[in-house]
Amino acid sequence: MTIIGDCVQAIGALLAGISVTQALVAITIVLVYVYYQLTKHYGVFEKQGLFSIPPQFLFGNAKDLILQKTPMITFFRDIYEKFGNHGYGIYYDGISPTLFVKDPELIKTIAIKDFDHFTDLAFIPEQLAHLPMNEFGLANALGDEWRALKSSISPAFSLKNMKNIATSINAPALDLIESLKKVPHDEVLVEKYAGYFAMDCIGRIVFSMDFQTAKSEGNEFVRHGDNFFEVWRFALSSMLPQVSKIFNISVFNPKSVEYFLKLTAGVLNGRDKSRIQANDVLGLMMKIRDQNLTAEEAGQEHSEDDYATKKAMASQLMTNDMINRTLMQFFMDGYDTVSAVTTMSLYYLATNPEVQDKAVEEVDRIASRVGANITGEEVNELKYVDQVFQETARMAPFAFTLRRCTKDYKLQGTDATITKGMNVMFPIVALHYDPKYFPEPEHFDPERFSPENRSQIVPGSYIPFGLGPRECIGMKIAKMEAKILLYQILRNFRLEPCAQTKIPVQWRTDHFNRIEGGCYLKLVPRY
Numbered sequence: 295m296t297i298i299g300d301c302v303q304a305i306g307a308l309l310a311g312i313s314v315t316q317a318l319v320a321i322t323i324v325l326v327y328v329y330y331q332l333t334k335h336y337g338v339f340e341k342q343g344l345f346s347i348p349p350q351f352l353f354g355n356a357k358d359l360i361l362q363k364t365p366m367i368t369f370f371r372d373i374y375e376k377f378g379n380h381g382y383g384i385y386y387d388g389i390s391p392t393l394f395v396k397d398p399e400l401i402k403t404i405a406i407k408d409f410d411h412f413t414d415l416a417f418i419p420e421q422l423a424h425l426p427m428n429e430f431g432l433a434n435a436l437g438d439e440w441r442a443l444k445s446s447i448s449p450a451f452s453l454k455n456m457k458n459i460a461t462s463i464n465a466p467a468l469d470l471i472e473s474l475k476k477v478p479h480d481e482v483l484v485e486k487y488a489g490y491f492a493m494d495c496i497g498r499i500v501f502s503m504d505f506q507t508a509k510s511e512g513n514e515f516v517r518h519g520d521n522f523f524e525v526w527r528f529a530l531s532s533m534l535p536q537v538s539k540i541f542n543i544s545v546f547n548p549k550s551v552e553y554f555l556k557l558t559a560g561v562l563n564g565r566d567k568s569r570i571q572a573n574d575v576l577g578l579m580m581k582i583r584d585q586n587l588t589a590e591e592a593g594q595e596h597s598e599d600d601y602a603t604k605k606a607m608a609s610q611l612m613t614n615d616m617i618n619r620t621l622m623q624f625f626m627d628g629y630d631t632v633s634a635v636t637t638m639s640l641y642y643l644a645t646n647p648e649v650q651d652k653a654v655e656e657v658d659r660i661a662s663r664v665g666a667n668i669t670g671e672e673v674n675e676l677k678y679v680d681q682v683f684q685e686t687a688r689m690a691p692f693a694f695t696l697r698r699c700t701k702d703y704k705l706q707g708t709d710a711t712i713t714k715g716m717n718v719m720f721p722i723v724a725l726h727y728d729p730k731y732f733p734e735p736e737h738f739d740p741e742r743f744s745p746e747n748r749s750q751i752v753p754g755s756y757i758p759f760g761l762g763p764r765e766c767i768g769m770k771i772a773k774m775e776a777k778i779l780l781y782q783i784l785r786n787f788r789l790e791p792c793a794q795t796k797i798p799v800q801w802r803t804d805h806f807n808r809i810e811g812g813c814y815l816k817l818v819p820r821y
């Protein structure tokens with residue numbers, strides 16, 4: 295029974311045929327009960343010796359985030375600061391105590407060594423996870439269901455299976471260049487174009503389709519993609535999941551969800567009818583469903599015979615509904631993220647001309663051999679561009695990742711036990727800006743990721759894609775997309791700040807890692 299459900303029942307029962315005084319007493323009892331429920335977790339872990347920032351009623355420590363007064367990136371950096379030298383402690387996400395982990399060693403322990411206690415991602419609260427409106431593929435799957443699903447679908451995300459992925463990504467990058475050549479170059483809203491590119495990549499990689507987003511300067515796909523995430527939905531569902539449940543408020547914008555589910559179902563249906571076989575993500579998932587994926591494609595070392603049982607199990611999981619919901623993951627997790635990180639890499643290149651010079655040198659060297667036709671092999675040669683990507687992912691990552699404790703966990707060296715159901719937060723962005731791990735953190739410096747310096751990065755302190763078995767499944771795809779886009783843009787344009795470029799960055803308060811007022815740059819044609 296939820297707190298609000300309890301209250302409604304109690305009020306109904308108490309008010310039936312009683313005097314005013316009795317009603318007032320009843321209402322007081324209910325209010326006290328509500329207050330108790332809303333505050334009962336405050337102070338519990340402090341008694342077990344954990345540090346916390348004193349919470350405010352209802353908001354906990356998250357008031358400025360919930361009221362969208364502070365950008366998410368700044369907000370979590372501030373909280374991290376307030377923890378001082380404490381390697382971990384309690385952050386109150388509304389009324390819920392969340393273990394906030396600063397210590398990279400503990401992050402590794404939780405994400406890898408003791409993963410068994412923290413198997414679930416917690417972006418969607420447990421009580422909302424199985425509502426149809428919130429139920430999607432891998433990221434939202436829980437416990438054993440997640441384990442089975444992960445091993446079944448991983449082959450569909452492997453670059454080895456998507457043999458021509460670089461070509462699939464290069465086509466939208468070239469479309470984008472053609473669009474950019476046509477627009478006035480003095481003030482280009484680059485995030486709009488990065489979004490077109492990210493959407494067209496999904497079309498090619500997942501469905502082998504040309505969504506024509508860049509060619510047509512936007513379409514329904516990007517409109518819905520841009521509307522997926524609304525900070526208030528996230529904040530409400532994590533702060534008061536009961537309210538989200540009662541009022542049927544989904545974590546993601548339901549119109550966008552419905553739109554993309556319809557789209558994926560339609561394409562799957564069409565493929566089934568026409569019996570088309572393709573080497574894209576959808577094609578690989580259909581192979582898993584139909585038990586046609588070979589042991590080698592599934593990354594199995596076993597013989598075909600030994601692999602048969604596993605293949606049958608994977609096929610059982612890979613229903614048409616699961617295929618649709620997993621493909622949704624591309625729109626949900628692979629659109630905004632890629633669009634944001636590529637936008638920000640263009641921003642940092644424009645505002646750091648010496649870095650841009652070095653990246654251009656590398657790009658020109660490769661371009662003198664292959665021109666526009668870059669393949670996977672050349673992408674591997676883009677070492678410095680890769681460093682630019684990594685440094686961008688340091689400075690403009692998703693602010694945090696959230697795990698759920700799935701088995702009580704005794705926190706070593708303390709009297710505290712993290713109880714089943716409690717959330718654990720890794721403040722990704724704050725770690726990335728901690729001068730202890732990244733000296734002069736505001737300085738954009740791809741040299742941090744050079745072969746000589748890379749080994750100095752403290753494991754667990756740089757986690758733009760998360761860590762351990764729950765690490766981002768789309769990481770390699772995202773990197774490939776970003777590097778190919780940078781290659782084509784740098785071949786064709788010199789990036790420069792323009793009058794509307796915000797220096798230094800000012801983050802939006804209603805989004806995760808986007809610039810207030812939009813990211814505008816000047817694109818000077820190179821030829």
Ligand code: HEM
Nearest residue numbers: 432433624627628631635695759760761764765766768772
């Ligand atoms: C620059 C782009 C991206 C960034 C920064 C990013 C970041 C992340 C992060 C931080 C997590 C949580 C990992 C953890 O807690 O350990 C995650 C999980 C995930 N990401 Fe990404 N992501 C990106 C692109 C993509 C793409 C292109 C896809 C394609 C489908 C994708 C699909 C997923 C999925 C399915 C999960 C959940 C994995 C699981 O539950 O096992 N992401 N991502």
